Amino acid sequence: MATRAPRRRRNLAPFAFVAPFLLLFLLAFALPIGYAVHQSVMDVEYTGALGLGGSHTVFVALDNYSDALSDHAFLRSIGRVLLFAAVQVPVMVALSAGLALLLDSASARGVRFFRAAFFLPYGVPGVIASILWGFLYVPGVSPLVDGMRHLGVSVDLLGGNTVLWSIANIVTWEFAGYNVLVLVAQLRTIPAELYEAARIDGASAWATVRYVKLPLLRPALILTTVFTIIGTLQLFAEPLVLKPVSSSIDSAYTPNLSAYNEAFTNDNYHLAAAEAVLLALAAFVLSFGFLRLINKRGGDA
Amino acid sequence: MSLHTPARTLPPSGETPASDDGTTPRGGITGVTARSRILVTGLLVAAAGYFLLPVYWLAVASTKSTGDLFGSFGLWFSHPRFLSNLREVVTYDDAIYLRWAANSLLYAGVGAAVATLLAAMSGYALAKFSFTGRDTIFNIVLGGVLIPATALALPMYLLFSKAGLANTYWAVLLPSFVSPFGVYLCRIYAAASIPDELLEAARIDGAGEVRIFTVVALRIMTPALVTIFLFQFVGIWNNYFLPLVMLSDSKLYPITLGLTSWQSFADRQPQLYQLTVGGAFVSVVPLMIAMVTLQRFWRSGLTEGSVKG
Numbered sequence: 001m002a003t004r005a006p007r008r009r010r011n012l013a014p015f016a017f018v019a020p021f022l023l024l025f026l027l028a029f030a031l032p033i034g035y036a037v038h039q040s041v042m043d044v045e046y047t048g049a050l051g052l053g054g055s056h057t058v059f060v061a062l063d064n065y066s067d068a069l070s071d072h073a074f075l076r077s078i079g080r081v082l083l084f085a086a087v088q089v090p091v092m093v094a095l096s097a098g099l100a101l102l103l104d105s106a107s108a109r110g111v112r113f114f115r116a117a118f119f120l121p122y123g124v125p126g127v128i129a130s131i132l133w134g135f136l137y138v139p140g141v142s143p144l145v146d147g148m149r150h151l152g153v154s155v156d157l158l159g160g161n162t163v164l165w166s167i168a169n170i171v172t173w174e175f176a177g178y179n180v181l182v183l184v185a186q187l188r189t190i191p192a193e194l195y196e197a198a199r200i201d202g203a204s205a206w207a208t209v210r211y212v213k214l215p216l217l218r219p220a221l222i223l224t225t226v227f228t229i230i231g232t233l234q235l236f237a238e239p240l241v242l243k244p245v246s247s248s249i250d251s252a253y254t255p256n257l258s259a260y261n262e263a264f265t266n267d268n269y270h271l272a273a274a275e276a277v278l279l280a281l282a283a284f285v286l287s288f289g290f291l292r293l294i295n296k297r298g299g300d301a
Numbered sequence: 302m303s304l305h306t307p308a309r310t311l312p313p314s315g316e317t318p319a320s321d322d323g324t325t326p327r328g329g330i331t332g333v334t335a336r337s338r339i340l341v342t343g344l345l346v347a348a349a350g351y352f353l354l355p356v357y358w359l360a361v362a363s364t365k366s367t368g369d370l371f372g373s374f375g376l377w378f379s380h381p382r383f384l385s386n387l388r389e390v391v392t393y394d395d396a397i398y399l400r401w402a403a404n405s406l407l408y409a410g411v412g413a414a415v416a417t418l419l420a421a422m423s424g425y426a427l428a429k430f431s432f433t434g435r436d437t438i439f440n441i442v443l444g445g446v447l448i449p450a451t452a453l454a455l456p457m458y459l460l461f462s463k464a465g466l467a468n469t470y471w472a473v474l475l476p477s478f479v480s481p482f483g484v485y486l487c488r489i490y491a492a493a494s495i496p497d498e499l500l501e502a503a504r505i506d507g508a509g510e511v512r513i514f515t516v517v518a519l520r521i522m523t524p525a526l527v528t529i530f531l532f533q534f535v536g537i538w539n540n541y542f543l544p545l546v547m548l549s550d551s552k553l554y555p556i557t558l559g560l561t562s563w564q565s566f567a568d569r570q571p572q573l574y575q576l577t578v579g580g581a582f583v584s585v586v587p588l589m590i591a592m593v594t595l596q597r598f599w600r601s602g603l604t605e606g607s608v609k610g
Contacts, residue, residue, distance in 0.1 A: 013510040017426035018438060021419040021484060028476040029445050029453060036456035099348055106333045107341040116593045117349040120356060123588040125539035125557045128581045131564055132355045135362070135375070135578075143358070143375030177352060181596070205337070226447070234449045237541045241561065244568070256451050260546075263455050272455055280452040287447050 033280070039273035040064050064274035073252035074275065078282070080164065081254055085232040085286075088168050092228050093221060095172065096179035100217075101209055103180065104187040115184065118177035126174060130241035133170045138245050158246035167238045175231070179224045186220040187213060222294055226287045233283050236260070255279050356589075363582035367575040389572075390579040398580055400552060401559035405538055405584075407470070408555055412477030413533035417526050420480050424487020425518045429495060439488065445481035454546045461547065472547035473555070477537045483529040490525035491518065527598045538588065556584045 043060040047053035068074050099118060103111050121129065137157040139145045148155050157166045190213065198208045236256040243249045251265070252258035255275060263272035362370055364381040373379035391398050427439050457476060461467040466475070495518055503513045519526070541557045548554060551562060560580050567573035 011432065014426040014430035014432045014435075016510075017422040017430075017514070021423040021479070022438065024419065024475065024479045025442065025445065025481070028457065028479045029448065029481075031460060032453045032456040033448070035460055036452070039456065039459065099345075102341055102344055102348075105337075105341055107338040108345065109338070109342060110345075114345045114349055116596060118352050119592060119596065120589050121352055123535065123592040124356075124585050125541065127541045127557050127561050128585060129355070131560065131577060131581060132359055136355060136358060141371055141375065146375075173352065173355065230447060230449055234451045234542075236451055241564070244565070256542075259455060263458075264546075269455075269459060276452045276455050280448055283449045283452070284447060 033277075036273045036276050036280075039270055040277050043270045060270075064270050065278070067271055068274045068278060071252075073250070074255065074258050077252050077255045077258050081233055081235055084164060084168060084235065085229060087165075088171060088232055089225060089228045091168070092172055092176060092179065093225055096176050096183055096224060097214075097217065097221060099176070099180045100183035100187060101213060103184050104213070105205065115181065118180050120177065121174050122178040124174065126170075126237040127241055129170055129174050130238045133166070133173070134242055134245055137166055137242075158242070158248065160248040163242065163246045163248045167235070167242065170238050171231070171235075175228070179228075182224065183217060183220050186217055190216050222291070225290060229286050229290060230283050233279060233286070255282075356585075359578065359582050359585065363579045365575070365578075367571055370575055370578065386575060386579045387583065390576055390583060393576055397551065398556075398559065398576075398583075401554050401556045402584065404470075404553060405555040405557075408473050408477060408544075409534045409538040412474055412537045413530045415478045416480040416483055416533045417530045419478060420483030420487045420529055421519060421522055421526055422514070423484050424489075425491045425495070425514060425522070427484070427488045428491035429497070429500060429518075439484075442481045442484050445479075446485060450540075451542045454543050458546045467547055468549050468553065470553060473537075473540075473544050473553075476543060477533070477540075480529065480533050483533060486525055486529055487522065490522055495521050524598070527595075531595060531598055535588070535592070556580070560584070 041059060041061055041064070042057050043064060044055050045058045046055045102108060103115060108114075124132070136142045136144055139149075139156075142157075145155060145157065156162060194212055194216075195208065198212050203211065234256055235254040239249050239253045239257055243251075243253075251261045256279065259272045259275035259279065262268045262275060358375055361376060361378055363386060364383040365373065365379055365386075366382060369379040423438075423442075427435055453476075458467055458472075461472050466472050499517060500513060503517055508516070538555070539557065540555075541561075544553075544555050544558045548558065551559065554562065560577055563573045563580065564577045567577060
């Protein structure tokens with residue numbers, strides 16, 4: 001990839017190519033982050049009796065952060081998405097890898113059809129998927145819930161203990177097929193000689209999966225995991241859409257929902273900014289933490 | 302031209318039909334037993350049932366009246382009246398649905414096209430030129446991939462409202478022009494597929510940098526660019542949080558926001574339940590057809606990204 005040292009007259013070309021993107025990146029990424037950090041350490045102070053003397057913005061250091069972190073509803077929402085991630089990430093990765101390996105196995109027929117069927121939900125926006133599944137969760141409308149009741153099983157898919165997993169189902173439904181697509185594409189890059197070698201060694205189908213396919217899937221699995229972690233922390237549209245039909249979902253059900261409500265319902269932009277910064281930090285720490293863990297393990301292997 | 306074509310370093314974007322429909326055994330194990338075939342097919346059918354069931358429900362529900370939506374068995378038809386439902390969806394409230402559809406097309410189409418071009422320019426420059434700050438820029442962009450978009454939307458709204466950009470088309474378009482993941486993919490693809498010798502030869506022939514980029518680089522990078530365009534298009538089309546935060550005028554809404562606004566009024570106006578379901582069906586069908594027919598383009602660029610990731 002090493003390029004020869006460019007001659008002087010060409011020195012400006014790469015900057016010109018990168019500049020438009022960088023400018024917009026600054027506007028849509030760097031500036032908002034900087035502004036969020038700035039907002040998060042400020043607050044509005046009211047003066048005079050009952051605050052009627054006017055207001056001005058003052059520096060409050062980390063007060064908003066300690067407010068956010070001592071707010072039980074916000075803390076519970078963090079615990080909730082962490083629990084959600086702890087279940088959702090392994091389920092998503094295992095399901096996607098399992099389906100990809102099935103599609104890639106010698107016994108599979110109609111691969112083109114199945115792959116398309118799995119991938120279809122990726123084209124359905126999250127809010128529409130949630131409206132859809134909402135109809136499939138509400139008793140009296142849902143053929144699933146009513147069908148179960150006819151069989152004598154009563155299920156409540158929108159209750160306090162279940163609705164989180166009903167949301168997990170929506171997220172899995174939306175994105176698993178996309179992950180399958182990435183993983184199948186990765187499996188197709190495995191050179192035929194490797195399979196040939198495995199066959200000559202007398203490896204069983206399972207041994208081929210274990211010792212040839214899974215290790216080579218590693219990079220794609222890592223990518224899938226990181227994107228699933230980031231996506232999970234952003235949980236917003238699904239609980240928002242299900243809120244009217246489930247009394248278990250409150251306005252601080254996820255950190256994102258909480259920040260949104262602080263900003264647009266309570267007009268508390270400063271607290272909302274602190275919550276947004278905490279969310280971004282959590283995403284960074286978790287995805288980098290995961291990548292570090294993986295690299296350490298990879299070093300031993 | 303003695304190109305080291307992408308085909309050598311990348312999987313071909315079109316697959317050979319033989320391996321694609323599964324008639325050629327993959328995995329190198331030739332002895333496929335009937336039992337394993339039944340097991341694998343059974344699992345695949347079960348999974349397909351899971352992924353297709355809600356779509357089937359939506360198709361059936363879009364043909365029902367509001368009464369039948371709640372009063373008949375969800376998985377079968379009851380007095381189908383799809384066309385009159387469709388007419389209601391597109392004519393309701395001065396055909397606002399069609400306006401939402403046009404908005405979604407505008408946001409996703411223009412947003413994805415500009416994002417792809419900008420990603421191609423920077424990915425190419427980051428891969429094919431060495432200049433001060435190159436690695437710093439690339440690392441910052443990579444960090445951008447890891448930032449949750451929703452954490453950015455709130456502060457961006459505050460900034461945009463100060464600049465008078467909130468509640469305009471630009472509020473949704475400007476952030477859509479930026480695809481850090483696209484830059485990442487383009488850099489990797491350009492590094493692997495554009496030979497330095499070809500660029501040198503073009504320079505010796507006296508071609509300018511812009512011309513080399515548009516004539517040589519863009520052409521070679523096309524498979525990756527199609528992937529990035531599709532990726533960004535669906536991402537913008539499906540986005541909900543950004544337009545929700547930015548837009549208050551329902552004339553600027555994309556379909557996602559419009560349909561949820563119908564749904565939220567349905568308590569008071571039950572007819573809107575049917576409009577929401579019908580509108581969802583109509584909006585989902587073209588995108589699903591596009592996704593399935595363009596499937597192969599999703600793979601070529603992505604594999605390359607994950608190999609090096």
